[in-house]
Amino acid sequence: MTREQIEASLADPDGAYQRLRRVMDAWCALWYWPLTEAETEPPTLDQWLDVCRDLLGAAPDTKHSWMDTFGSGTPNWEQLGQAETHDLNLAGAQPVSSVVEKRAWLRVCEKVATEQGFFHWELDFATVFARGGFDLQVGNPPWVRPVVDVESLLADGDPWWAVTAKPSEAAKAERREVALAEPGVVEHVLDGSTEASVLGDVLGDSTAYPVLTGQPDLYRGFMSQAWNHASPTGISGLIHMESHFTDEKASTLREETYRRLRRHWQYINELRLFDIHHLVTYGVNVYGSDRKVGFVHAASLYHPDTVGRSFKHDGSGEEPGVKDNRGNWDQRPHLSRIQHVKESTLRLWQEVLGAESWTSTPMVYTVNLAAERTLARLSKAHRASSLRLEFSAGWHERADRERGRFVSKWGEALWRDAILQGPHLYVSHPLYKAVNRTMRNNNDWSSTDFESLAEDGLPVTAYKPAGDRASYDAAYTLWGEDRVPARNFYRVAWRAMAANTGERTLISGLIPPGAAHINGVFCVGLPNRNLVELVVLQACSSSLLSDFTLRAAPKSGIYLANFGRLPLVALDHPLLDALIGRTLRLNCVTAAYTSLWTECWSGEFATDTAILERLDERPIGPTWTAGTPLRRALDRRNAQVEIDALVALMLGVSADGLCAAYRGQFGVLADNDHARSKAKKPYLFDATGRLVPNSVLAVWRKKGDMITEEERTATHPGSGLDYVYELPFATRDREADFRTAYAEFERRLAAKAGTS
DNA sequence: AAGAAGAGCCATTAGCGGCA
DNA sequence: TGCCGCTAATGGCTCTTCTT
Structure with a gap:
């Protein structure tokens, strides 16, 4: 027998291999049935089964295969061919050309299969799977979420869609009509949409990928495949994203991952070892078979060399952080970087994050042991959610604009007309920035001069309410059984996007009644309750330790669930007034905060003295005046430092813990x-x-x-x-x-x- | 002195899937 | 159908340093 003979046999359309391949290709192709296919209908279930029967044959009545006639001896090439032909005949398989000829839909499937190039692991690595699977798999799978992006498909024909910044809905509608009238554009958009949409469906199919829940991503599909394809003692090394370690909806995958992980090294691309964005984090993951949880890992690595040297480190000296003492990304090795994760570790993570089950708890990324001890301490505190928070995500920046709730328009806004965005806030800094008239891009904002901010200072916003006022008010978030407008209350608002590698992760401030915001900002309120609780909540959320708990389990956004897990100080703590006073003097920047100040006023505010330098101190009283807010930059910074120290003290974290x-x-x-x-x-x-x-x-x-x-x-x-x-x-x-x-x-x- | 290159900073919003 | 929760194989801008 020659290689040519084998290849000819495998290529024979009437041979068993090509018949099976044709059916598998067709099954895959049916997922991708083109929406632009006008003449041919996809098969019904019966038609599909008929074709499977014609191509593969049905199980014959007899259990005997022609192979049995060869006895115990190994059949030769000739005899194998006879056996295959005989078995196919016995099963009633039809000549392939006649099967294909009768079914137009099968020809469509073949066209799709050619375009998509389906790969059938079980078929093409049959000999490997016969031995139990792969012993070693190594790969960098695609990290792609299949999303249908009609505008980028339209941009293939008309660059306007790609280059126009935030076009209005009317302009889009007009342009879309023109674009779709062009020949071939509808087909291009439909085919492109089909591809992404089907990929999502396949990955979301619980029979094919039972471990994948939540939003589909190709890398997760490859994780699942690699596990399925490995032999019982097989090892797989994959480099991919980390999102399943913190994704609320990926708990099944996370649990499976923990049991298979042997090594996990989390990198941040700051040294640009890969030609992708420097903030991208990714993990090198080594997987084995399913067993009791036990793996070794390290987080916040910048260079693979750090891992190898940390294994050899003797554990002496200062524990490394994210930056070394010269401000460079910290590549120093240390034994404490290497964490041995087992059930007790997952239970600690569960406690720290308040997760439902230890087996699927999100991962806590700590660089060293000191950080982990602080987190464990913080997990004992009450959590913000104990205040029964009401939540609002504000206007949906796209959907509510399309509904005509607001329009893009620059200018100062009364609080009742204000629609805030992320840059309006910083940590206990309402009115932190104002949109510039040019509104060119996300950096086109100017910082507020707090020293000269008028008593009746107002936000400058990029969006303005539209339509009639009653429906604007009614369509915004309503709270409680009485459906009270959320905008009636003072609220703690924060930037929804987590700035995990920025100066601070959680950026929150108090916003006054009337203000609305888009969903780049979230807020919580405590309707009809004592405002003091709200101020304490703001104090805690502004503290460095709160931020630290979020940074330890990084996510792309900070949602109510994450915010609710922030540690909360005791509301009867003897130093509470010191915390409230400082928080109010940072947040009550204009007269819009008068009633908040008055209601929370305590005589202790007047006798409380600053510990750190305060260069522009002015007298305060029970009524808000221009002297109430701290205005000088250093005074504000120092007050925040004092709040950070106070919150640490009140939560039982030492000064060392805070500094670490x-x-x-x-x-x-x-x-x-x-x-x-x-x-x-x-x-x-x-x-x-x-x-x-x-x-x-x-x-x-x-x-x-x-x-x-x-x-x-x-x-x-x-x-x-x-x-x-x-x-x-x-x-x-x-x-x-x-x-x-x-x-x-x-x-x-x-x-x-x-x-x- | 002007331009190029490098590095750091600072920002979502669109779209999907689940669910009422 | 509409609402809600959730997530993202960056991009643009600015400042600094390097090069011509």
Whole structure:
């Protein structure tokens, strides 16, 4: 027998191999039945079964195969051919050409199969599967979510769809009509949509992929395939995304993953080892057979070398974080980087995240052991959800615009007309930025000058309410059994997108009654309850430790479930007024917060003194005045540092724990605090506590303190006012400030305990 | 001095699937 | 059908440094 003979036999359309392949191809092709196929109908179930019978034959009555006639000896090539022909005849299989000729739909299937190039693992690696599967599989599967994107399909014919920024609905409708009238465009859009839609259906099919739930992604399909195709002792190494480790809806896949994982190394592409975006995280995963949970892993790696060297490390020295002390991505090895995950680890993660089951708990990504201990401590606290939060995702930026709830229009807005977006907020900074008139892109915003912000200052928004006011009000989120408008209340709002690698992950602030927001911002409220609780919630959500719990299990967005798991301080804590006072003085930036201030006022606010520097202190009283909000940048920064220390103290986390969380997870914030690398620009405050703008710093870095007064003057982009920045310019040491504030609050707590 | 290249920062919104 | 929950194999801009 020659290779040519074997190839000829495999290529013979009437041979068993090609018959089976034809049926498998046709089955796959039916999923992709083209919507543009006008003449031919897809087969009915009976027609399909007929063809399977004609091509493959039916099981014959006799159990005997022609093979049996060869006895125990190994049949030769000739005899194998006879056996195949005989068995096919016995089963009633028809000549292939006649079967295909009679069925137009089968020819359509063949065309689809040619286009799609279906691959049948079981058929083409039959000998491997006969031995039990693959011993070793290595791969970088495609990471693709099949999504139907009609606009990008239209862009193939008309670039307008790709290059026009946020076109109006009317413009789109007009353009769409013109585009679809062009020859071939409808077919292109339909075929392109079919492909993505079918891929989603196949991956979502519970018979083919029982472990996949939630949104389909090709990499998850390949995980499942690799597991199925492995031999009982087989090992598979795959490089792919991490989303199934934190995806709320992927618990089945996560549970299966934990039992098969042997090694897991999570990388962030900051060193750009791969030519993809530098913020992309991915994992190198080594899988074995299903067994009791036990794998080794490390998170926040930047270079594979770190893993190998960490295994050899003796465990001495400072535990590494995300950045080293020169502000570079931390590649230092350390034994504590290598975590041995077993059932007890998953149970800890479950506790930290409040997950339903330890077997499918989302993953907690901690760089080192100190961080894990802090998380364990925080998991003991009450959670924000114990306040029974009401939630609003605001207007849907697309759907509600299409419904005519609002339009794109620049300008200052009364609070009742305000539609806020992410940049309007920063951590306890309502009105943080204002949209510029040009509205060019997501960076086209200007920071607010809090020093000159008027008592009746208003947000500048990119969206304005449209249509009649009654339906605008009625269509917005309503709360409770009485269906009260959410907009009636003060609320804690936060940017919905998690800035996992930014300065802070969770960016929340108090917003006043009247304000609406799009779904880039979420909010919660506590209708008809004491406003003090809401302020405490804001204080906790603004704290570094809350942020730390979110950063440890990174997700792309921060939803109600995630927000509800934030730790909450005790509402009867002796230092509560110190926390509330500081939080209010950061958030109550205009007279719109008057009633909040009045209702939460406590005599202790007036006697409470700042621990860290406060350069622009003004008297406060039970009524909101322009002096109530902290306005100077350093004063605001220091108040937040004091809040961070207070929340840590109230939650039972030590100053060391707080500093470790800061050092370990907040690389960008630490960069901004330190002048530890020439490439990084730290926050520099002048002698009056103002943040020195870059235009002044650029000169100062060249000339040092020889800088002239004119060069020290800059116009604030938010207010147009000129400020002269006074020397010396200096950074502030956040860790030292944490410790100072923490120690003083501890002392005040002890003093209170002594007097009461 | 001007342009190129590199690095860091800072932002979703569109669309899917589940469910009432 | 409409609402709700959820997620994303970045892109654009700006500043700095390097190169010509």
